[in-house]
Amino acid sequence: xxxxxxxxxxxxxxxxxxxxxxxxxxxxxxxxxxxxxxxxxxxxxxxxxxxxxxxxxxxxxxxxxxxxxxxxxxxxxxxxxxxxxxxxxxxxxxxxxxxxxxxxxxxxxxxxxxxxxxxxxxxxxxxxxxxxxxxxxxxxxxxxxxxxxxxxxxxxxxxxxxxxxxxxxxxxxxxxxxxxxxxxxxxxxxxxxxxxxxxxxxxxxxxxxxxxxxxxxxxxxxxxxxxxxxxxxxxxxxxxxxxxxxxxxxxxxxxxxxxxxxxxxxxxxxxxxxxxxxxxxxxxxxxxxxxxxxxxxxxxxxxxxxxxxxxxxxxxxxxxxxxxxxxxxxxxxxxxxxxxxxxxxxxxxxxxxxxxxxxxxxxxxxxxxxxxxxxxxxxxxxxxxxxxxxxxxxxxxxxxxxxxxxxxxxxxxxxxxxxxxxxxxxxxxxxxxxxxxxxxxxxxxxxxxxxxxxxxxxxxxxxxxxxxxxxxxxxxxxxxxxxxxxxxxxxx
Numbered sequence: 313x314x315x316x317x318x319x320x321x322x323x324x325x326x327x328x329x330x331x332x333x334x335x336x337x338x339x340x341x342x343x344x345x346x347x348x349x350x351x352x353x354x355x356x357x358x359x360x361x362x363x364x365x366x367x368x369x370x371x372x373x374x375x376x377x378x379x380x381x382x383x384x385x386x387x388x389x390x391x392x393x394x395x396x397x398x399x400x401x402x403x404x405x406x407x408x409x410x411x412x413x414x415x416x417x418x419x420x421x422x423x424x425x426x427x428x429x430x431x432x433x434x435x436x437x438x439x440x441x442x443x444x445x446x447x448x449x450x451x452x453x454x455x456x457x458x459x460x461x462x463x464x465x466x467x468x469x470x471x472x473x474x475x476x477x478x479x480x481x482x483x484x485x486x487x488x489x490x491x492x493x494x495x496x497x498x499x500x501x502x503x504x505x506x507x508x509x510x511x512x513x514x515x516x517x518x519x520x521x522x523x524x525x526x527x528x529x530x531x532x533x534x535x536x537x538x539x540x541x542x543x544x545x546x547x548x549x550x551x552x553x554x555x556x557x558x559x560x561x562x563x564x565x566x567x568x569x570x571x572x573x574x575x576x577x578x579x580x581x582x583x584x585x586x587x588x589x590x591x592x593x594x595x596x597x598x599x600x601x602x603x604x605x606x607x608x609x610x611x612x613x614x615x616x617x618x619x620x621x622x623x624x625x626x627x628x629x630x631x632x633x634x635x636x637x638x639x640x641x642x643x644x645x646x647x648x649x650x651x652x653x654x655x656x657x658x659x660x661x662x663x664x665x666x667x668x669x670x671x672x673x674x675x676x677x678x679x680x681x682x683x684x685x686x687x688x689x690x691x692x693x694x695x696x697x698x699x700x701x702x703x704x705x706x707x708x709x710x711x712x713x714x715x716x717x718x719x720x721x722x723x724x725x726x727x728x729x730x731x732x733x734x735x736x737x738x739x740x741x742x743x744x745x746x747x748x749x750x751x752x753x754x755x756x757x758x759x760x761x762x763x764x765x766x767x768x769x770x771x772x773x774x775x776x777x778x779x780x781x782x783x784x785x786x787x788x789x790x791x792x793x794x795x796x797x798x799x800x801x802x803x804x
Contacts, residue, residue: 317428319535319591325587329780330696330697330700330773330777331700333773333776333777334479334700334701334769334773336374336628337361337624337769337772337773337776338769339440340621340624340627340628340753341356341620341624341765341768341769343765344620345618346411346620346764346765346768347756347761347764349378349615349616349619349620349730350410350608350612350613350616350756350761350764351756352374352609352760353371353374353445353589353612353615353616353637354606354608354612354754354755354756355606356604356606357370358370358371358606359593359594359604360591360592360593360594360595360604360605360606360607361373361589361590361591361593361607361612362590362591362592362593362594362643363399363515363562363564363590363594363640363641363643363644363647363650364401364513364515364562365593365594366517366592368564368565368590368640369474369565371589371590372394372565372567372589372638373641375393375567375589375615375617375618375638376392376393376394376567376569378622378623379393379567379569379619379622379636380393382619382622382623382626382627383571383626383627383628384569384570384571384622384625384634384636385569385570385571385572386569386570387568387569387570387657388657389657390568390657393567393568393569394564394566394567394568395566395568395651395652395655396563396564396565397517397563397564397565397566397640397641397647397648397651398504398517398518398561398563399515399516399517399518399561399562399563399564399647400427400515400516400517400518400520400530400559400560400561400562401513401514401515401559401560401561402426402427402428402513402514402515402516402557402558402559403512403513403514403557403558403559404419404420404424404425404511404512404513405419405425405430405554405555405556405557406553406556407419407553407554407555407556408423408425408553408555409423409551410423410493410529410531410550410551411550411551411552411555412538412541412542412547412550413539413546413547417529417532418591419511420507420511421507421532422503422531423529423530423531423532424506424507424511424529424530424533425508425527425528425529425554425557426477426509426528426529426650427481427514427516427525427527427528427559428481428491428524428525428526428527428528428529428554428557428559429525429526429527429528429554429557430434430554430555430556430557430558431490431491431527431552431554431557432552432553432554432555433551433552434549434550434551434552435455435456435457435490435491435549435550435552436455436456436457436548436549437456437457437459437493437542437547437548437549437550438451438452438453438456438457438458438459438489439460439539439542439543440453440458440459440460440484441460442461442463442464442465442476442480442786443459443460443461443476443480443483443484443492444464444480444483445660447460447481447485448487453484453487453488453489454487454489455488455489455490456483456489456490457489457490457491457492457493457550457552458480458487458489458491458492458493459493459494459495459539459542460480460494460495461494461495461497461539462476462477462494462495462496462497462498462530463476463477463494463498464476467739473498474516475641477492477494477528478516478517478519478723480492480494481525481526481528482519487524489526490526490527491526491527491528491529491552492526492527492528492529492708493530493531494528494529494530495530495531495538495539496530496531496532496533496534497535497536497538498534499534499536503532503534503607505691506530506726510530514644515562515564515641515644515645515647516644516645516647517647517650517651518550518561518625520783527554527557531698537676537798547707550592564640564641564647564648564651565640566637566638566639566640566648566649566651566652567589567636567637567638567640568635568636568637568638568652568657569622569635569636570582570633570636570658571622571625571626571629571632571633571634571636572629572633573629573630573631573632573634573779574629574630574631575631577630578600578632579632579633579803580633580662581632581633581662581663581664581784582633582634582635582658582662582663582664582666583630583632583633583634583635583663583664583666583775583778583779584635584663584665584667584668584729585591585617585618585621585634585635585636585637585664585667585669586618586636586637586638586639586649586666586667586669586720586721586777587611587614587615587618587637587638587639587668587669587670588611588614588615588638588639588640588641588642588643588648588649588670588719588720589611589612589615589638589639589640590606590608590639590640590641590642590643590644590648591606591610591611591612592605592607592643592750593605595752596725597752598751598752598753600708600753602603602752602753603626603752604752605750605751605752605767606752606754606755606756607640607754608748608754608755608756608759609671609672609673609736609748609754610670610671610672610673610749610802611642611669611670611671611673612749612756613669613736613759613764614669614670614671615638615669615765616629616726616764616768617669617734617768617771617772618636618669620768620771620772621634621636621771621775622634622636624772625772625775625776625779628776630775630776630779630780631779631780632664632778632779634775634779635658635663637649637652639652639720642670642719642720646719646720646722646723648720649720649723649724650723652723653723653724653727660724660727660728660729660800661724661800661801661802663724663729664729664730664784664785664801665690665729665730665731665778665785666721666724666725666729666730666731666732667694667731667732667734667771667774667775667778668720668721668724668731668732668733668734669733669734669735669737669771670683670720670721670733670735670750671735671750672735672738672741672745672749672750673736673738673744673745673748673754674736674737674738674745674760674763675737675738675739675740675742675744676737676738676739677737677760677762677763678702678704678737679698679701679703679704679705679706679739680694680698680703680704680705680706680734680735680736680737680739680767680770681705681706681707681708681709681735681736681737681738681803682694682705682706682707682708682732682733682734682735683708683716683719683732683733683735684708684716684721684725684731684732684733685705685706685707685708685713685732685790686707686788687730687732687787687788688730688732688785688786688787688788689783689785689787690730690732690777690778690781690785691705693774693777693781694732694734694774694777697745697771697773697774697775697777698770699775700764700770700773701769701770701773702738702766703737703766703767703770706737706739709738709739709741710738710740710741713741715735716733719733721733725793726793726796727796727800728793728796728797728798728799728800728801729797729800730785730786730787730793730797734771734774736763736767750762750790752787769782784801
């Protein structure tokens with residue numbers, strides 16, 4: 313038999329199989345039930361699902377109840393359907409100042425106290441480059457304030473800045489430092505945007521193991537004038553006044569479950585279906601006086617997709633196992649997914665694909681936008697799933713937004729797991745998107761529910777196609793995550 317004829321037969325068989333799977337999904341999908349999930353998760357009662365508010369626990373409980381009701385199983389090592397996360401909530405001080413000679417930096421202006429206890433007094437200053445281990449060599453920092461550049465070489469994205477900062481705090485404290493000041497000198501992100509975002513309560517993973525951390529401070533130093541002056545000895549000490557600093561512990565919850573696959577061998581491989589269920593909570597009222605940021609698009613619609621998948625796959629398990637994950641604290645810096653990626657309940661080398669969901673909104677109901685389309689070998693399986701429901705899978709139209717690196721999928725891509733994000737259709741990050749993105753007007757009642765139904769169904773079919781595929785998905789040749797993926801899966 314010729315190769316061409318063999319290929320045609322294979323494609324014909326795949327098309328027949330996909331059509332049969334589509335019929336099964338259509339037959340078993342309960343549209344009113346799915347919309348009911350959507351209405352509840354984006355309701356005012358949950359107060360915008362802010363991970364620092366108590367209503368987030370009600371959302372987590374609701375998702376876990378659906379996993380239980382539909383028959384998804386708890387994961388060994390989890391607390392029921394939860395992966396508990398030790399969070400630390402750090403609020404801005406009532407007063408914060410740092411003096412360098414005649415220059416006085418004040419909280420919210422040229423100064424941001426990001427974490428740590430109150431602190432008052434006069435202290436010595438020591439510049440230690442980027443605050444890495446080698447930078448401390450030959451320097452006595454005991455009882456002094458360590459001063460560093462913000463971030464680390466080649467790590468200047470917002471997420472990298474915080475990650476690097478957490479590592480620096482621990483290292484500086486271990487060397488005897490009394491506080492850490494990072495000089496903010498990142499030209500690509502304006503200070504006023506940073507200050508507006510960070511001059512409010514901040515949530516981080518608490519790695520202190522019960523020990524008090526040291527004050528963690530950012531100073532505005534866009535032209536490196538202050539850090540250079542300290543390095544030259546022009547400022548050897550500083551007067552610090554940090555008062556009214558409040559920190560408290562919060563337990564966050566990733567909601568997780570598994571559905572075992574049917575194939576004796578392939579069931580040891582997992583397809584991760586994920587979406588974050590938190591949003592931004594309560595904020596500034598809009599013109600109508602609405603101050604609850606309901607987050608229907610971002611990301612209740614994605615959470616419902618995972619709930620729908622739990623129901624379908626519990627009744628119709630594919631060959632590979634399904635790992636269901638609803639992440640918390642995505643809006644606080646991808647914290648829930650990052651915690652799982654560092655503390656996995658399933659070995660990462662058994663998770664062979666992550667079909668993530670995150671959204672800002674939509675402006676084209678004829679498409680599905682897949683952030684990362686073109687980067688993995690599973691693309692055709694996602695594309696055919698969308699096509700079966702009358703949609704077209706398209707790639708990211710706004711690469712300048714950096715969306716791939718702003719969602720939970722990136723925490724797994726960095727580990728080597730192929731991980732695109734299955735998003736609502738948008739042709740540009742335009743006014744129609746910004747009308748609802750992180751706005752109190754993001755409600756279910758202005759969402760095209762017919763489109764939501766197609767979106768949810770095509771997500772299930774895409775996941776099923778990948779979970780039943782006789783090949784393992786891989787990164788496309790040359791992708792920046794290809795090498796780490798080969799290392800994770802031990803492939804040459």
